[in-house]
Amino acid sequence: MAAAPGGRAGVAAGAAGALRLAVxxxxxxxxxFRLAGAPVEAVAPGEEAAAFRRLLGDAEVGVLAAEEELLRSVPERxxxxxxxxxxxxxxxxALPRRLGEEGRGRAYVAALIRRAVGYGVKLGSAGGGGAT
Known part of the structure; x- marks a missing residue:
């Protein structure tokens, strides 16, 4: 599918590989994140709703990785x-805020996997373990 006016591709184009990640x-x-090569939207306090409207309206964004604190400031609708x-x-x-602190996303990822595959998993730590 060709890009729509304004440079936006439709969802069908995304199925062909045009969707991208945004952070x-x-x-x-x-x-x-920029050093890692990810396209980043730096969102200042008070600009959350406008930034998320822009990101969620971009037909080329397939995955939006968002820091939890930002999501708490985005209107539920x-x-x-x-x-x-x-x-x-x-x-x-969730980003770790102190040296040695793990991010808080492990439980959320486990819930996503459980919902997607219909089976609960136990995520292992960096030292070992794995899915059960």
């Missing part, structure tokens, strides 16, 4: 709309 974080957290559409998939994550 939404606070400006102070953006550098690491915006998040409900994206859940109804199915795209982009919003993947919340």
């Amino acid at each position: 939404a974080v606070r400006p102070a957290d953006a550098l690491g 915006l998040l409900a709309r994206v859940r109804e559409r199915g795209l982009p998939v919003v993947l919340p994550f």
Whole structure:
């Protein structure tokens, strides 16, 4: 499918591989993601709703990785709309705030897997373990 006016591709084009990842974080957290090559939306306090409207309206974004703190500031109706559409998939994550602290996303990822495959899994730690 050809890109629509304004450079937006339809969902059918996404099925052919045109969908991309976007990351939404606070400006102070953006550098690491940029160094990793991820397209980053640095969202200042008070700009959450506008930034998420822009990101959720971009037909080329297939996965939106968003820091949990930002999601708490996004109006629920915006998040409900994206859940109804199915795209982009919003993947919340938590950044560790202290040395040695793990992010809090492990339980969320386990819940996503359980919902997707219909089976509960135990995610292993960095030292070992695995799915059960």
